[in-house]
Amino acid sequence: MFRNDNYGHMNGWGWATTVSVLLLVLLIIVVAVMVLRATALLSQGPMKHERPSPDRMLAERFARGEIDEDEYHRRLAALHAPGRMEKDGPSTGK
Incomplete structure (x- = not known):
């Protein structure tokens, strides 16, 4: 071999x-x-999760039954009201 x-x-x-x-x-x-x-x-620790948007948080509260439909629509309208200040500046009025 x-x-x-x-x-x-x-x-x-x-x-x-x-x-x-x-x-x-x-x-x-x-x-x-x-x-x-x-x-x-x-060593980095747990992953950081982003906070849900206000719309998402409101929808989750509605889905869990914490608020009724009228309150959901009222708060949603308030979130999208013109002139509402957000982190990045004034709302665009979506």
């Missing part, structure tokens, strides 16, 4: 050994990157 070439080198399975070592090194690198990413995500 192996033969000596009189220079101290073995011929035959050298390519398979080289490929195996390269794959092992690649596997070690991939595992290290995955571990580093996982620890970085864990």
Whole structure:
């Protein structure tokens, strides 16, 4: 299977050994990157969720039965009333 070439080198399975070592090194690198990413995500803490829009919050209250239909429409109209100030400036009157 192996033969000596009189220079101290073995011929035959050298390519398979080289490929195996390269794959092992690649596997070690991939595992290290995955571990580093996982620890970085864990160290950031819980994900921050955006607050729902006022329209969405009102719709959820209506869906839960906390407010009736009349109050829902009244508050929705107040949210979209012209001149109502929002975070980014005056409402566009959608």
